[in-house]
Every structure is written in C-alpha cells, then in structure tokens.
Amino acid sequence: MTILTKKCYNMSMKKNLFLLILLSCLFVSCSKSGAVHSVNETSLFKLDYGNFEDELNLFDLAKTGNIRTYMTMRDGFFYIANGEAKKILELNSYGDLLSLYYNDEVLKDVAFAGKNSINSTKKAIAYPFNTLGALAVDSRKYIYAVDTLPTERQERDVSARLLLSSVVLRFDSSGKFIDYLGQQGPGGTPFPYVKNIYTTHENELVVVCTTNDGLVAYWFGNDGFLLFTVPVSKNSVPKVQREDMNDAPAYISIENIVPDQNSRKLYVKVDYYMTTLDPALKVQSGIEYYTTLLCPLNVETGLYDTPLEIPGYEYSVTENITKEVYNLPFDFLGVTESGWLFFIVPNEEGFIVQMVQPDGQRIVKRSLSVDHSKILYYTLSLSNTGIISGLFVKNENAEAVWWRTDSLLASFINQ
Numbered sequence: 001m002t003i004l005t006k007k008c009y010n011m012s013m014k015k016n017l018f019l020l021i022l023l024s025c026l027f028v029s030c031s032k033s034g035a036v037h038s039v040n041e042t043s044l045f046k047l048d049y050g051n052f053e054d055e056l057n058l059f060d061l062a063k064t065g066n067i068r069t070y071m072t073m074r075d076g077f078f079y080i081a082n083g084e085a086k087k088i089l090e091l092n093s094y095g096d097l098l099s100l101y102y103n104d105e106v107l108k109d110v111a112f113a114g115k116n117s118i119n120s121t122k123k124a125i126a127y128p129f130n131t132l133g134a135l136a137v138d139s140r141k142y143i144y145a146v147d148t149l150p151t152e153r154q155e156r157d158v159s160a161r162l163l164l165s166s167v168v169l170r171f172d173s174s175g176k177f178i179d180y181l182g183q184q185g186p187g188g189t190p191f192p193y194v195k196n197i198y199t200t201h202e203n204e205l206v207v208v209c210t211t212n213d214g215l216v217a218y219w220f221g222n223d224g225f226l227l228f229t230v231p232v233s234k235n236s237v238p239k240v241q242r243e244d245m246n247d248a249p250a251y252i253s254i255e256n257i258v259p260d261q262n263s264r265k266l267y268v269k270v271d272y273y274m275t276t277l278d279p280a281l282k283v284q285s286g287i288e289y290y291t292t293l294l295c296p297l298n299v300e301t302g303l304y305d306t307p308l309e310i311p312g313y314e315y316s317v318t319e320n321i322t323k324e325v326y327n328l329p330f331d332f333l334g335v336t337e338s339g340w341l342f343f344i345v346p347n348e349e350g351f352i353v354q355m356v357q358p359d360g361q362r363i364v365k366r367s368l369s370v371d372h373s374k375i376l377y378y379t380l381s382l383s384n385t386g387i388i389s390g391l392f393v394k395n396e397n398a399e400a401v402w403w404r405t406d407s408l409l410a411s412f413i414n415q
Contacts, residue, residue: 004333004344004380036352038367039403044078045095047398053110053124054097056398057085058377071391071400072381074137078400080391081145083132088145095400099123099175101143125175133166138199138222141173146194147180155190161212164190168197168207170224181205183218185225191218198259201337201384206259206266214254217266219299228299232257232268238295238307240272250274250290256332260296260339261384267341268295269310269332292329294341294356308360313345313352330354334382340409342382346372353388355409362412368403 048055058069068083077098080089086103100110104126113124133146147169148154154165167190170178182188191209198206203222208215214233221227234252241249250272258267274290293307312327330343333353343354350370356363368388377393386406392399 004331036365036367038369039353039405039408041369041401041403044093044400044402045091047080047095047400049397051085051107053087053100053102053107054089056080056082056393058082058393058398067377067393068132069377069379069391069393070132070134071379071389072135072137073383073387073389073402074139074141077137078389079135079137079143081132081135083129086129086132088129088132088135088143090143091400097122099125101125101127101129101145101171101175103127103129123175125171125177127169127171127177133194134196136197136199136205138203138205139201140203142178142203143169143171144197144199144205145169145171146197149190153190157192160192162192164192166191166194166209168194168205179224181207181220181224183226183229185220188226192216195256198334200259201261208257215257217257217259217299219259219264228264230266230297230299230302232266232297237268237270238293238304240291240293251287255292255329258332258334260335261337262339264299265305266297266299267332267335268297268304269293270295271329289327289329294332308356308358310341310343310356311354311363313347313354315347333380333388336382336386336406336409337384338386338409340386342386342388342405344380344388348372353403353405355405364408364412366405366408 049058051057056069070081072079076093078091082089086106088101089097090099091097099122102110110124112122129147130150131148135143135145137143146166148165149167154163157164167180167182169180172178179186182190191207193210195208195210205220207218217230218226219228232254234254237252237254239249253271255269255271260267270293272290273287276286276288289312292310292312294310295307296305298305310330312329314325314327316323316325328345330345333342333344335341339358341356341358345352349367351368352365353368354363354365374394375392379391381389386409387402388405389402
C-alpha cells in the first residue's frame with residue numbers, strides 16, 4: 001500500500017512547493033502536450049465532521065502545520081488514521097464502520113465498546129494513541145500504524161542529529177494489539193521521522209524514514225524482526241552528467257523509496273537537476289529539472305540494477321506570443337503486485353497518472369478529474385492490485401473515491 005497526502009493550494013497555510021510552481025504556471029495559460037484519456041472516478045461514501053465514532057475530526061484545518069489524517073485501502077476495505085481524533089476507522093466500500101481503534105481519553109462514549117465477540121458486527125479497540133501517522137494493512141488484515149512516542153520516551157541520536165520519536169504499532173486481524181516495532185524490531189529504538197510504511201506480498205513490512213543524509217529503509221519479516229537496514233544517500237545512488245554542460249554533475253534529490261511486492265528489492269526514485277546558464281552573460285542563472293531515474297536496489301546484495309529513466313510531466317505555457325515548454329518530475333506513488341510502477345502529478349484539471357511497466361516497454365498516461373478548488377486536503381493511496389483511492393477533505397464533508405486503474409492494466413495484460 002502506498003499513501004500520498006497533500007494540503008491543497010486553496011488553503012491559507014503552508015503549501016506544497018511543487019504544486020504551487022505547477023499551478024502558478026498553469027493559471028497563466030496552459031496547453032498540455034498531447035491529449036490524455038481520463039479514468040472515471042467512482043464516489044464511494046462521505047464522512048461527516050464531528051466527535052462521534054463514525055465521523056472525522058479535522059477542525060485543526062484552521063491551524064498551521066501538518067494534517068495527520070491518512071487513508072489506505074486493501075481488498076475493498078478502507079482504513080483511515082484520523083490523527084486529530086487519535087483513532088483508526090475500518091470501513092467497507094459503502095462507508096459502514098466495521099472497526100474502531102480509539103484513544104478512550106479522547107473518545108469516551110463509543111456505543112459498541114465492550115461488545116467485541118465472534119457474533120458482533122463491529123469491533124471497538126481502545127489504545128492510547130498519541131500522534132498517528134501513515135498506516136498499512138497486509139493480507140492477514142494486520143494493521144500497522146505509525147505513532148509518536150510521548151516526549152519522555154523519545155530519544156536523540158546526537159551523532160546523526162536526529163530525533164528518534166516514531167514507532168509502528170501492530171494489531172492482528174481480531175484487533176488485538178501485538179506490539180510496537182522500532183529500528184531493531186519489537187520494542188526497538190524509535191525511528192526518525194517516518195515518511196511512509198509498506199507491506200509486501202509476503203506480509204513483510206518496510207518502514208521508510210527520512211534522515212539528514214537521505215532516506216533509510218528498515219525491512220522486517222512477517223514476524224516483525226528486522227531483516228535489513230538499507231540507507232540511501234546522494235553519494236550512493238547512480239550519478240548523471242550532462243554532456244552539453246561540459247559533463248557538469250547533476251544536483252540529486254532522492255524523492256521516494258518503495259519496495260517491490262514480490263522480491264526483496266527497493267525502487268529508489270531519484271530526481272536530477274542541472275544548473276542553467278544565461279546565454280548572454282554566460283553565468284549560472286538558476287537550476288532546472290533534468291531527468292528522473294528509478295534505481296532498483298537489491299537489499300540482499302546492496303547492489304543497484306540498471307536504472308530505468310522515467311519521463312517527466314511536460315506542459316507548455318503561453319503568454320502573449322511567447323510559448324515555453326517545461327518539464328517537471330512525477331511523484332512516485334507505488335508499485336503493484338503485477339509490477340506496474342505508478343507515478344502521479346497534480347495539474348489544473350486534477351491529476352495525471354503515469355503507469356510504467358518494470359522494463360519500461362509500455363508507458364500509459366491517464367488523467368484523473370478532480371476539482372482542486374473544492375478540496376482543502378487530500379490523501380491518495382495505491383492498492384497492491386492497482387486501484388487508486390482518494391480521501392478528499394472539503395468544506396462540508398470528506399469524500400472517499402477510487403479510480404479502477406486495475407481494470408485498465410488488466411486490459412493491457414490480456415492483449
């Protein structure tokens with residue numbers, strides 16, 4: 001499972017820089033390079049705002065800072081970590097609440113609390129959540145949720161200049177709390193900031209953390225014990241040079257790491273930027289996006305396979321009689337069990353999703369129509385089968401939708 005979350009550009013608070021640059025250009029006058037067919041959106045259910053068990057508490061939207069609500073989908077069931085309310089909701093595709101994991105100091109009146117049984121249609125599990133983050137679900141219906149430890153239990157890595165404050169909570173399919181995972185496994189040292197978590201086909205967990213040197217992936221077996229620790233820094237990824245710039249090296253940005261579903265391999269997405277020269281003055285005038293490489297990393301050997309070049313998002317901007325063509329990197333959304341690689345970028349009409357076969361032989365682009373002006377915040381998720389799901393926070397309620405990109409990919413496989 002993969003989760004991507006963003007605050008939208010119509011909010012008066014800290015915005016995603018990439019989205020700002022893209023949309024500011026598009027509002028001038030934009031014509032996309034080539035028509036892209038769209039995928040129909042299916043609206044599934046809506047959630048009201050409030051303090052009841054089947055509602056979302058998102059009243060902190062009026063404040064600055066990060067929104068702590070995330071969603072993932074597995075086998076048609078939706079899991080929402082509502083950090084503002086310190087609870088996790090499990091719902092079916094109709095929006096019916098099936099299970100509730102909640103902090104009973106925050107949510108004190110749960111109608112079905114204490115009624116968990118084999119015959120019960122709903123489960124209510126109390127747990128003292130602190131600050132919830134990303135979550136993932138494996139094929140056993142085990143739930144993994146990032147949480148922040150209380151201040152007194154946090155640690156500091158002085159040499160790496162890191163605050164170690166995050167753990168991953170584990171709940172089994174019955175809702176029973178198993179334990180929490182740290183860097184070494186059950187009960188281990190807390191993680192630095194967790195960017196995302198993933199589960200594989202073998203029910204192994206991968207935790208991707210941000211450090212001052214880059215990213216680091218912790219790969220755990222299905223029993224929760226650590227198998228591999230894989231640091232990825234700018235010094236370790238493949239380098240790119242530009243011949244027409246006298247072999248000048250590129251500036252490197254490690255955007256994301258996502259595990260393969262079927263093998264112990266990490267896909268490291270690296271964006272490369274080059275300096276630009278003023279043609280008249282012959283001096284450096286700025287930095288522009290150059291290319292993206294997806295670098296497969298074998299975690300057992302520590303060696304990279306041949307990188308795959310990922311096309312950027314190309315768009316044109318016309319002002320008066322001048323037309324400029326720009327290229328921007330996609331965000332890496334995730335990879336499916338069938339091996340398709342998903343990339344996504346917001347645009348004026350919604351999103352462009354780019355689906356790439358592992359060998360790069362086939363690249364499919366589709367548009368997802370979304371009215372950004374009505375959305376305050378969103379979180380996107382890619383399922384292991386290739387369904388893109390979204391939770392869109394609007395003024396009146398929150399809406400869960402999906403796009404059946406899995407059916408689209410199946411049609412290509414059957415060709």
